[in-house]
Amino acid sequence: MKHAFVPPADLEPLQRHPKAAAPGHHIDLHHSTCFGCGDDVPLGLHLKVIAGDGLTVSADMPVASWMQGGPGVIHGGVLSAAFDEVMGTSPLLIGSAVVTAHLEIDFAEPIPLGSTLHFDARILGRQRRKVYIASVAHIGDPERPVASAHSIFVTIDVKEHFAEHYDKRVIL
Numbered sequence: 363m364k365h366a367f368v369p370p371a372d373l374e375p376l377q378r379h380p381k382a383a384a385p386g387h388h389i390d391l392h393h394s395t396c397f398g399c400g401d402d403v404p405l406g407l408h409l410k411v412i413a414g415d416g417l418t419v420s421a422d423m424p425v426a427s428w429m430q431g432g433p434g435v436i437h438g439g440v441l442s443a444a445f446d447e448v449m450g451t452s453p454l455l456i457g458s459a460v461v462t463a464h465l466e467i468d469f470a471e472p473i474p475l476g477s478t479l480h481f482d483a484r485i486l487g488r489q490r491r492k493v494y495i496a497s498v499a500h501i502g503d504p505e506r507p508v509a510s511a512h513s514i515f516v517t518i519d520v521k522e523h524f525a526e527h528y529d530k531r532v533i534l
């Protein structure tokens with residue numbers, strides 16, 4: 363798929379954390395009101411990100427009618443949010459909490475409502491606190507991607523990063 367993102371050539375390779383979710387297991391470390399993965403939000407993506415081999419993850423997302431942008435197809439922002447969630451969860455495989463710093467999406471084909479998007483994501487490596495991640499989505503044929511994404515996530519100290527905005531009424 364066409365894209366313009368060029369990761370640095372000198373990325374530090376990363377190892378899977380010994381306590382990372384085993385391949386095939388759900389990576390469940392976020393909170394229940396997250397738009398991307400929470401069970402307690404009526405209109406959320408409800409993504410279940412599954413650990414794969416090595417530094418990979420995957421997820422499936424049925425494209426529901428409320429996700430509509432252009433008539434009959436997914437909204438580009440919803441698709442971007444799904445990539446963000448899938449890629450942002452993957453650094454838990456290396457034991458790191460991250461936030462999105464940079465996210466690029468390439469849209470190759472319209473994605474119809476009623477289809478199921480399958481996401482595969484892979485951690486490419488690290489440069490200091492920056493974790494580079496790539497992802498591809500298809501709707502049935504892995505050889506025919508409908509969209510792809512490249513991102514830079516930055517590792518954070520969770521307590522420090524969210525201290526100012528953390529809503530203790532919602533997230534306990």
Ligand SMILES: CCCCCCCC(=O)SCCNC(=O)CCNC(=O)[C@H](O)C(C)(C)COP(=O)(O)OP(=O)(O)OC[C@H]1O[C@@H](n2cnc3c(N)ncnc32)[C@H](O)[C@@H]1OP(=O)(O)O
Nearest residue numbers: 391392446447450451461462463464489490491492514516
């Ligand atoms: C289980 C979890 C699932 C989560 C999935 C969903 C993820 C999300 O949506 S998170 C929400 C959206 N993102 C945010 O709110 C983040 C907002 N931004 C920030 O808080 C800060 O800018 C932050 C933390 C990214 C970086 O700030 P700070 O900690 O001061 O670090 P800083 O020194 O500026 O940057 C660190 C490195 O990242 C680089 N960097 C920062 N921003 C960018 C950017 N936009 N593009 C490229 N590189 C960047 C810096 O250049 C620096 O690199 P280097 O090591 O080469 O000098």
